């Protein structure tokens with residue numbers, strides 16, 4: 001049986017679903033001759049690790065306990081008294097995470113998973129890759145920070161997977177990578193890349209207020225931890241940047257023109273998430289409703305669209321015909337149209353659920369299994 005040691009950074013909605021998928025797929029994976037050995041789980045402040053990461057794993061009972069604790073909003077450090085594991089807090093957690101990467105990277109191999117929504121993980125990811133670990137990301141931030149960080153992460157492409165960063169579980173990165181490696185030049189990518197904004201736009205068409213549908217999108221697990229990351233267009237811009245960089249474009253976030261659905265005075269530095277969701281966003285209901293009605297009178301609907309062409313990435317609201325592929329999108333579905341030499345007149349189209357804890361976690365799990373040949 002091939003054993004793949006796994007260290008999970010981030011145990012929120014997606015991370016917990018991933019742990020549940022790992023446990024529920026035990027017999028499927030055994031049939032495939034693979035066993036995922038979870039040796040550590042981190043949240044923002046702590047690391048829970050097995051007593052001896054070389055030989056022992058966090059057993060399934062403990063993983064369920066981890067999920068339970070985090071689902072109640074408690075910190076991982078609460079697990080301290082449970083036994084069967086070691087708990088490290090604060091700077092010690094960071095040091096120990098790196099230590100595990102050092103110990104396992106070159107010996108048994110280690111899959112380091114970034115399922116956080118943090119900018120801070122990039123340093124440990126770069127170190128992990130250098131130490132011979134594999135890295136799987138659902139977190140877009142490390143791949144959209146500086147080109148210097150990006151280059152360091154992309155230096156060992158076989159050791160990095162990040163399917164869930166664009167389109168959640170949809171095979172967008174895999175499809176694009178295949179097109180690129182076959183030498184088929186990609187001219188243009190057009191897409192609706194946000195599950196949240198797709199859901200919001202299609203619910204607005206049914207006459208529901210923006211404030212109500214954004215709160216619903218958060219409850220359904222579509223939004224980023226701060227839904228303003230979605231509503232500002234930043235999350236879509238990150239996805240656009242990831243695709244553009246995959247195409248070899250040397251661009252940075254500042255070069256992307258981004259249309260936001262809310263004004264600066266409702267931004268993260270100014271009011272809290274709760275204040276935004278309960279008081280701020282209500283003030284935007286009327287103006288967006290009018291915009292939806294205007295589009296409807298032209299036979300159109302609103303969609304938040306990303307267009308990548310040449311070295312340009314543009315993201316913003318567009319009026320599109322109700323009968324177009326973009327206009328027909330419903331709920332949290334994403335659509336990505338890839339135009340290349342081989343897909344010139346009729347693009348390659350990838351469409352389906354583009355957000356949600358379940359599908360995102362499934363995308364991460366498939367990435368880990370896809371890397372099994374890199375483990376001894």
Ligand SMILES: NC(=O)C1=CN([C@@H]2O[C@H](COP(=O)(O)OP(=O)(O)OC[C@H]3O[C@@H](n4cnc5c(N)ncnc54)[C@H](OP(=O)(O)O)[C@@H]3O)[C@@H](O)[C@H]2O)C=CC1
Nearest residue numbers: 010011012013014043044116117118138139225355356360
């Ligand atoms: N939901 C979706 O549909 C999709 C999500 N994604 C991406 O998945 C990621 C996770 O999303 P989601 O689960 O909803 O987010 P949550 O906010 O629910 O969870 C984030 C987790 O990361 C932990 N965390 C924060 N900082 C660090 C750190 N420095 N090191 C380790 N862990 C840390 C948090 O800890 P604590 O609990 O202590 O705060 C929390 O457990 C995001 O990057 C998101 O963009 C990608 C595609 C689709």
Ligand SMILES: N[C@@H](CC=O)C(=O)O
Nearest residue numbers: 194195196222223224
């Ligand atoms: N918040 C994101 C989640 C997936 O990346 C979205 O709504 O698409």
